[in-house]
Amino acid sequence: MYTQTNADSRQNLGPGAEPYQWQEKYTSSGPRKWLILGSVIGLLALIGIGVGVGVAVSHHSKSSSNISTNNPSASPANPTVVSQTNPNDPSTFVKDARLKQSFWGMAYTPEGSLLPNCGSTLPDVIQDIQLISQLTTRLRLYGSDCNQSALVLEAIKQTKVNMTVWLGNYALPNDGGVAYARQRDAIVQAIKTYGTDQIGGITVGNEFMLNYLTAAGATTPNGPVGNQGAQLLIANITDTVNTLKSLNLPKHIPVGNSDAGAYFNNLVLGAVEYGMANVHPWFGNVSIANAATWTYDFFETTDVQAAQALTNKPTMYIAETGWPSNSSDAGNMSNGPSTASLANLQLFLDSYVCQANQNGTGYFYFEAFDEVWKDQMYGGVEGHWGLFNTDKSFKNITIPTC
Ligand SMILES: *[C@@H]1O[C@H](CO)[C@@H](O)[C@H](O)[C@H]1NC(C)=O
Ligand SMILES: *[C@@H]1O[C@H](CO)[C@@H](O)[C@H](O)[C@H]1NC(C)=O
Ligand SMILES: *[C@@H]1O[C@H](CO)[C@@H](O)[C@H](O)[C@H]1NC(C)=O
Ligand SMILES: *[C@@H]1O[C@H](CO)[C@@H](O)[C@H](O)[C@H]1NC(C)=O
Numbered sequence: 007m008y009t010q011t012n013a014d015s016r017q018n019l020g021p022g023a024e025p026y027q028w029q030e031k032y033t034s035s036g037p038r039k040w041l042i043l044g045s046v047i048g049l050l051a052l053i054g055i056g057v058g059v060g061v062a063v064s065h066h067s068k069s070s071s072n073i074s075t076n077n078p079s080a081s082p083a084n085p086t087v088v089s090q091t092n093p094n095d096p097s098t099f100v101k102d103a104r105l106k107q108s109f110w111g112m113a114y115t116p117e118g119s120l121l122p123n124c125g126s127t128l129p130d131v132i133q134d135i136q137l138i139s140q141l142t143t144r145l146r147l148y149g150s151d152c153n154q155s156a157l158v159l160e161a162i163k164q165t166k167v168n169m170t171v172w173l174g175n176y177a178l179p180n181d182g183g184v185a186y187a188r189q190r191d192a193i194v195q196a197i198k199t200y201g202t203d204q205i206g207g208i209t210v211g212n213e214f215m216l217n218y219l220t221a222a223g224a225t226t227p228n229g230p231v232g233n234q235g236a237q238l239l240i241a242n243i244t245d246t247v248n249t250l251k252s253l254n255l256p257k258h259i260p261v262g263n264s265d266a267g268a269y270f271n272n273l274v275l276g277a278v279e280y281g282m283a284n285v286h287p288w289f290g291n292v293s294i295a296n297a298a299t300w301t302y303d304f305f306e307t308t309d310v311q312a313a314q315a316l317t318n319k320p321t322m323y324i325a326e327t328g329w330p331s332n333s334s335d336a337g338n339m340s341n342g343p344s345t346a347s348l349a350n351l352q353l354f355l356d357s358y359v360c361q362a363n364q365n366g367t368g369y370f371y372f373e374a375f376d377e378v379w380k381d382q383m384y385g386g387v388e389g390h391w392g393l394f395n396t397d398k399s400f401k402n403i404t405i406p407t408c
């Protein structure tokens with residue numbers, strides 16, 4: 007019921023990061039909200055989840071041991087899920103008739119993108135891209151640690167698929183800018199190696215305002231505490247804009263940010279070309295029957311309208327939306343009227359995907375693969391949002407044809 011963080015945020019908690027106590031807070035007066043104060047166990051950081059008035063937030067990624075390899079002849083963990091007519095040419099992968107390019111975009115973090123362990127492998131990222139490219143032409147990453155930007159761009163190159171990537175910089179407010187600078191430099195290196203053709207944008211900050219406000223015990227993104235946090239994030243956004251300018255790139259790369267749907271600060275939105283909002287009906291306590299419409303309404307009234315009211319009118323996307331297919335314990339199966347099940351995942355796909363495309367919503371579906379580490383760490387529905395199981399086998403669902 008909470009969402010957590012994930013590797014995404016944990017992975018960027020540098021050694022100087024401040025540990026917090028885990029804390030879960032439910033406020034029933036006023037806007038309902040689940041908050042999880044981030045904590046960190048060791049170097050793991052935490053994440054917050056705001057759910058409620060309509061916000062739910064969540065994001066996730068994967069972790070694994072530090073057996074990083076870029077050896078192209080190595081095998082992915084489960085070699086059976088994709089076959090290639092030429093074993094040495096990843097672009098010759100055989101299409102799976104059950105997969106359709108129906109999704110506007112997909113949220114993705116390669117397994118093993120969590121510091122300090124890292125461990126993602128090029129063969130596995132190539133296989134992920136072979137699968138995801140059959141579902142969408144757009145991908146967003148959350149951060150740039152553990153070489154993930156280069157691995158994904160290399161995988162796109164080798165598979166020769168049509169894929170645009172929004173790279174991510176999971177900047178932290180409390181580390182003196184160490185995580186920010188490390189990822190900025192990794193992004194610059196990836197741009198120098200792979201060019202700009204495949205890059206749709208650079209997202210600076212993920213749930214930065216949610217985490218900042220939560221750590222300060224505040225809830226209002228446009229209040230004084232929110233405006234303080236905004237100045238920190240804007241410094242990093244401005245630095246990325248200036249860094250890109252200094253590279254004299256052949257193509258303009260937009261710089262944006264991503265946050266919980268109810269946690270956008272207007273000063274931050276005024277400094278970006280796009281915003282990505284997490285909008286989760288399951289965490290928002292919405293029944294599957296109302297999920298698609300609720301997602302649309304929440305995003306339009308909270309995020310799109312706020313952006314349109316500003317002079318720079320940043321483009322707004324949904325950073326994450328989806329539905330869990332199961333819970334690891336019966337007690338967390340339902341969040342009020344929202345119930346995790348394979349049947350409800352199918353209903354969400356049937357009621358949301360093509361309709362949102364038609365409505366012109368730019369959304370990154372959450373998510374491609376179930377994540378075992380998240381299940382182990384958090385239980386409940388956390389490890390069960392994928393279209394594929396953790397071994398990358400396809401769940402018993404039907405992708406809608408749009
Ligand atoms: C894991 O590998 C990364 C490089 O991919 C390295 O920066 C990190 O220090 C390694 N971690 C451990 C625990 O060996
Ligand atoms: C690649 O995908 C984009 C949408 O992301 C689409 O506009 C473009 O036509 C596609 N290109 C090809 C060659 O299919
Ligand atoms: C990052 O990945 C790219 C693409 O696989 C590879 O060429 C490069 O050596 C990797 N860098 C590190 C530090 O692992
Ligand atoms: C990035 O932001 C952090 C605070 O969130 C700040 O300490 C650091 O100086 C900033 N770095 C740059 C280059 O803007």
Ligand SMILES: *[C@@H]1O[C@H](CO)[C@@H](O)[C@H](O)[C@H]1NC(C)=O
Pocket residue numbers: 298299300301302303357358359361362365367
């Ligand atoms: C599409 O837009 C209509 C309003 O024009 C809304 O009622 C509906 O819920 C939207 N559907 C989705 C999936 O966004």
Ligand SMILES: *[C@@H]1O[C@H](CO)[C@@H](O)[C@H](O)[C@H]1NC(C)=O
Pocket residue numbers: 332333334335348
């Ligand atoms: C859902 O999770 C429970 C608990 O882990 C498990 O027993 C059950 O088999 C799972 N159901 C499906 C359809 O995977």
Ligand SMILES: *[C@@H]1O[C@H](CO)[C@@H](O)[C@H](O)[C@H]1NC(C)=O
Pocket residue numbers: 007335336337338384385386
């Ligand atoms: C939900 O999952 C969490 C984490 O596994 C667990 O601590 C909690 O007891 C569960 N809640 C219920 C109502 O079962």
Ligand SMILES: *[C@@H]1O[C@H](CO)[C@@H](O)[C@H](O)[C@H]1NC(C)=O
Pocket residue numbers: 038040291341342343
């Ligand atoms: C969801 O709604 C139900 C009532 O429909 C309520 O009992 C439950 O506490 C709510 N959960 C959250 C997280 O708001």
Ligand SMILES: *[C@@H]1O[C@H](CO)[C@@H](O)[C@H](O)[C@H]1NC(C)=O
Pocket residue numbers: 402
């Ligand atoms: C897959 O789901 C369908 C119903 O949607 C069901 O008839 C079928 O038995 C399921 N297959 C498996 C292997 O669970």
